[in-house]
Amino acid sequence: MPELPDLQAFSHNLQKMLAGKTIKKVEVPNAKKLNVTTAELDEILSGQKLEKVYREGKELHIKFSKGDVLGLHLMLHGKLFLFDTKNENKYSIIELHFEDGRGLVLTDFQGIATPTLNPDKKDVPDALDVDAEYFKKRLAKTKTNIKTVLLDQKIIRGIGNAYADEILWHARISPFSVSNKIPEAKLKDLVKAIKGVLEDAEQSILKSNPDIINGEVRDFMNIHNSKKKQSPTGAAIIVNDASRKTYYTEEQELFE
DNA sequence: ACGCGTGTTACTGT
DNA sequence: GACAGTAACACGCG
Numbered sequence: 001m002p003e004l005p006d007l008q009a010f011s012h013n014l015q016k017m018l019a020g021k022t023i024k025k026v027e028v029p030n031a032k033k034l035n036v037t038t039a040e041l042d043e044i045l046s047g048q049k050l051e052k053v054y055r056e057g058k059e060l061h062i063k064f065s066k067g068d069v070l071g072l073h074l075m076l077h078g079k080l081f082l083f084d085t086k087n088e089n090k091y092s093i094i095e096l097h098f099e100d101g102r103g104l105v106l107t108d109f110q111g112i113a114t115p116t117l118n119p120d121k122k123d124v125p126d127a128l129d130v131d132a133e134y135f136k137k138r139l140a141k142t143k144t145n146i147k148t149v150l151l152d153q154k155i156i157r158g159i160g161n162a163y164a165d166e167i168l169w170h171a172r173i174s175p176f177s178v179s180n181k182i183p184e185a186k187l188k189d190l191v192k193a194i195k196g197v198l199e200d201a202e203q204s205i206l207k208s209n210p211d212i213i214n215g216e217v218r219d220f221m222n223i224h225n226s227k228k229k230q231s232p233t234g235a236a237i238i239v240n241d242a243s244r245k246t247y248y249t250e251e252q253e254l255f256e
Numbered sequence: 257a258c259g260c261g262t263g264t265t266a267c268t269g270t
Numbered sequence: 271g272a273c274a275g276t277a278a279c280a281c282g283c284g
Contacts, residue, residue: 002262073263073264074263075262075264075279076261076262076280077262109280110279110281111279111280112263112280143272143273144273144274148273148274153263160263161261161262162261162262216262226260244263245261
């Protein structure tokens with residue numbers, strides 16, 4: 001469930017709470033897709049000091065003193081918890097035990113959240129780094145609708161279903177617009193909306209939940225919000241009937 | 257109490 | 271190959 005602003009808030013707080021701690025042991029009760037063996041992971045990380053936690057696309061990255069990085073992808077339901085001495089949370093995927101006795105656990109009842117040791121560098125830009133020029137070039141031949149593009153991690157990393165709707169409303173672009181029909185000026189609005197919506201959301205989350213490291217806060221969202229019937233400017237919010245719901249209004253221009 | 261929600265991969269079909 | 275659509279993963283939550 002967490003999207004980019006949630007992950008951004010988590011990384012901020014994990015950094016505050018965990019930087020400087022040294023790994024005593026790593027346990028991996030359930031990570032089918034981990035790219036190294038449990039023994040290798042424990043061997044490599046044990047003794048290293050946790051230096052930094054940051055977000056890359058939809059992953060959290062934990063950087064250690066010898067330069068190794070542990071990537072955590074929370075997928076739909078991954079949750080992080082801190083614990084004293086022993087993890088009591090169900091559905092544990094991976095546990096980092098620190099020398100002071102405390103620990104960090106990633107859980108996922110669905111079992112699909114994934115840790116990765118030293119994930120490959122991606123050349124796809126992060127959502128907070130794109131500019132209009134990039135979109136113009138990248139979308140020139142793309143006929144897919146713009147919402148699908150925002151969700152495509154091979155084009156732009158970090159945006160999920162809920163924030164895609166929120167961003168497109170702010171840019172006043174219909175989610176069903178054909179990507180290569182969107183005029184350049186509108187692509188500029190889109191880039192501004194991406195940064196504005198995502199950065200404002202992170203601030204809202206940290207303001208209402210200063211220590212958050214899991215879950216999600218969505219009550220401030222204006223469009224992708226089942227409790228709201230109208231946009232802030234008074235237009236009726238329309239919800240389509242697909243498996244991934246799209247929320248939008250007639251205020252958004254359709255390019256086709 | 258029961259239906260909704262979320263990311264990714266894998267697959268079919270046009 | 272581009273693009274659309276769907277299922278599966280399986281439970282917490284209101």
